[in-house]
Amino acid sequence: MTTEDQMTTSEQLFEKAKTLMPGGVNSPVRAFRAVGGTPLFIKSAKGPYLYDEDGNRYIELINSWGPMILGHAFEPVEEAVREAIQHSFSFGAPTRKEVEMAELIIDMVPSVEKVRMVNSGTEATMAAIRVARGFTGRDKIIKFEGCYHGHGDSFLIAAGSGVMTMGSPDSPGVTRATAHDTLLAPYNNLAAVEQLIDANPNQIAAIILEPVVGNMGCVLPQPGFLEGLRDLCDRHDILLIFDEVMTGFRLAKGGAQERFNIRPDLTTMGKIIGGGMPVGAYGGRADIMNMVSPAGPVYQAGTLSGNPIAMSAGLAMLRYLNEHPEVYTRLDTIGEKLTTGFRSSLEKLGLNFTINHISSMFTLFMTDKVVTDYGSAKSCDTALFGRYFQSMLKRGVYLAPAQFESLFLSTALTDELVDEVIRANEEALGEVMNA
Numbered sequence: 216m217t218t219e220d221q222m223t224t225s226e227q228l229f230e231k232a233k234t235l236m237p238g239g240v241n242s243p244v245r246a247f248r249a250v251g252g253t254p255l256f257i258k259s260a261k262g263p264y265l266y267d268e269d270g271n272r273y274i275e276l277i278n279s280w281g282p283m284i285l286g287h288a289f290e291p292v293e294e295a296v297r298e299a300i301q302h303s304f305s306f307g308a309p310t311r312k313e314v315e316m317a318e319l320i321i322d323m324v325p326s327v328e329k330v331r332m333v334n335s336g337t338e339a340t341m342a343a344i345r346v347a348r349g350f351t352g353r354d355k356i357i358k359f360e361g362c363y364h365g366h367g368d369s370f371l372i373a374a375g376s377g378v379m380t381m382g383s384p385d386s387p388g389v390t391r392a393t394a395h396d397t398l399l400a401p402y403n404n405l406a407a408v409e410q411l412i413d414a415n416p417n418q419i420a421a422i423i424l425e426p427v428v429g430n431m432g433c434v435l436p437q438p439g440f441l442e443g444l445r446d447l448c449d450r451h452d453i454l455l456i457f458d459e460v461m462t463g464f465r466l467a468k469g470g471a472q473e474r475f476n477i478r479p480d481l482t483t484m485g486k487i488i489g490g491g492m493p494v495g496a497y498g499g500r501a502d503i504m505n506m507v508s509p510a511g512p513v514y515q516a517g518t519l520s521g522n523p524i525a526m527s528a529g530l531a532m533l534r535y536l537n538e539h540p541e542v543y544t545r546l547d548t549i550g551e552k553l554t555t556g557f558r559s560s561l562e563k564l565g566l567n568f569t570i571n572h573i574s575s576m577f578t579l580f581m582t583d584k585v586v587t588d589y590g591s592a593k594s595c596d597t598a599l600f601g602r603y604f605q606s607m608l609k610r611g612v613y614l615a616p617a618q619f620e621s622l623f624l625s626t627a628l629t630d631e632l633v634d635e636v637i638r639a640n641e642e643a644l645g646e647v648m649n650a
Contacts, residue, residue, distance in 0.1 A: 224268040225256045249617040250601040260287035263627035265613055273613035276622045281461050282486040286627025292490040292531045299527035307518055312526035319533050325469045326478045330498030332521040336460035336485030337365025339495035342515045343481045347421035347454045349513035350506050357422045359402040361431035361589030364458050372397040402588040405443040412451050423456040426471035429621035431592040432578035433571045441477045460485035466574050490528030545626050546575040556637030575624040606643035
């Protein structure tokens with residue numbers, strides 16, 4: 216028997232992929248570097264399950280990093296795509312569905328008066344920052360440590376030595392000039408934001424953040440934090456941008472801004488609005504959005520923006536969510552049941568790990584510290600998380616392959632499957648803690 220014969224299909228595909236693509240993947244987290252082992256190559260998915268190329272089945276707790284809020288291959292979305300592809304895949308020209316999508320987003324998201332469709336969350340955040348700079352005539356932005364807004368140059372900035380320090384590039388290829396205009400603050404720290412504003416008077420165009428963070432694990436805003444940012448922006452003529460690529464249409468019909476009753480000036484969206492198709496959008500106050508070409512001087516364009524297949528999938532998804540508010544009640548119930556079970560297991564095993572949770576987003580942090588920002592998140596035992604991830608995978612549960620990622624639940628999870636995940640979690644924790 217050859218070595219290749221002993222390899223799984225996923226292992227064989229990964230070995231080949233590494234010769235063809237950087238790191239063998241098209242997005243870094245998929246390489247399993249943070250958890251070890253070989254990434255699974257997925258063949259299909261339906262409802263609450265993933266199936267890999269070797270025929271293994273897994274309970275799905277990532278849901279394509281958020282879009283599959285109703286489970287995989289949701290029939291109304293599938294049907295919409297089947298109908299749309301009969302009429303060609305792309306026109307590069309306006310369509311009725313773009314108008315219907317814009318109308319629906321404006322109806323559902325409290326702060327959005329006008330919207331522009333793009334092809335990804337990264338495109339949306341890049342454009343929103345450009346529009347904010349064009350509208351205000353200012354250059355600098357404030358972002359928060361641990362908040363990820365895509366791979367645009369302005370966002371790949373590491374923290375300096377303190378809240379008053381300019382950022383420095385966090386990736387080769389990002390210039391120091393770009394980094395100079397990005398200021399860093401710790402999440403949940405209003406005093407740090409105020410210091411930055413005072414140190415850069417009339418220079419800050421926007422503050423951008425995930426209203427609930429998903430990219431250092433699930434981290435919630437502390438009481439008064441979002442309200443404080445809104446007040447600071449109002450007092451200093453700074454635009455407040457909510458990056459709701461993850462939270463939009465997930466935490467409520469109108470996203471985190473509806474759930475927390477805070478109205479940003481601009482909102483970026485993605486994931487769920489495409490029903491699984493590549494899509495993004497940004498929108499907000501009409502006077503700001505009217506700066507966007509061809510209505511205004513801020514240029515932004517895209518050949519595939521408003522793609523008819525993506526619009527069809529997204530419309531089917533958003534219409535269902537808009538017409539079925541019980542989806543959010545069910546997601547809250549699933550999230551509460553799952554995290555209550557996890558906490559019970561932690562208590563039973565004598566472990567003091569931290570769980571952050573809101574509705575259908577949650578993270579089990581391998582630390583006994585309260586996690587409120589990037590600094591406290593970094594106290595996690597990432598090696599232990601890697602072993603835990605593999606132990607859960609062995610038990611048929613597919614988690615995010617990194618400690619610093621939120622999990623995303625779907626309505627396809629039944630109570631019986633939630634119980635199965637809770638049992639697997641307790642067994643996996645017992646195994647890795649006693650190893």
